Amino acid sequence: MEGILTGLLKMLTRVFSFFLTLFWVFALSAQDPAPATPDLTNFDQDAPIPAEWGPHIVDHLYKGCPTNSLCSQSSGDILEEFKKLLSKRPSLAQIESFKNKKGIPFEVWSNKPDLELNKLHAVHWESQCPAHQIEGQKIYQSFLLIHELDQLKQLVDDQTLFIRYGLSLDAKKNIVKVPGPKGETPLYLENGAPIFVQEFEGGFYSIKISSSGKISIINEIKPEEMPENVRCSKDLVAAFKSEKRPTHLYTNVYCQKIYDIKTKKKVEILFARGCP
16 A cells, blocks of 8 residues: 555656646746747848948058057048058149148157047057056157147147157257157258158158248258268257156167258257167
8 A cells, every 4th residue: 555655646746847847948938938040031141341341440440540550530531541642643732732731640759649639630559669658657659630830839838749859059059959750860951941751651752840840841852961870969968868858758869960951061960769
């Protein structure tokens, strides 16, 4: 008798477990239905890739923006337009017109990677100089689209931007600042105004920067004498040390004698580097 009761109990337990399992299956199915099979009948594998997904996207999301830069779409549009202009071997007047309307790239250092700096279409990169990577005191490589240096005056006065000035001394030992793009040295001078050959995305043009900060597009010439590396004079080194700037902006200096095509003399100019 005891064996019969034990068998019935086991059977009832199995039946109960079966119905309990069915209950949970239906309950879970109602709460979390299986996802429907996607309908691929209208999928077009030959559909064109969106224009914004062109080859440039390997380098930057926005066409025209330099690789790995912090750059807005509007800046990329202008830079792409400038690149196309230079590829057509434009006249001086065409480049000058573009500069006056939309600006041309001018490289500086900055401590504020803001794309809206004075609405000048700023583009920024992390500096590769070890001294510039101090947390909380970072210095960035940047360029802005400008037509004259005066547009940067307030930002320079605020020490948000740092134009790389070369330093020379006049006959009375007064400091003369020679403005220029970061990392560039003049090919020659014209009455003290530096002449720089610029390259952008494979296109070349030359600029002259006046003492007032006006930037002109010019046809450069080959000077009678090319720049010559020289040992910096003590007076120029002392002048450099007296300049106000972040202590980690520059790590070393070098000097060149640059020929002035008007005075027919060479001028010693000190330039500073951000990296060793």
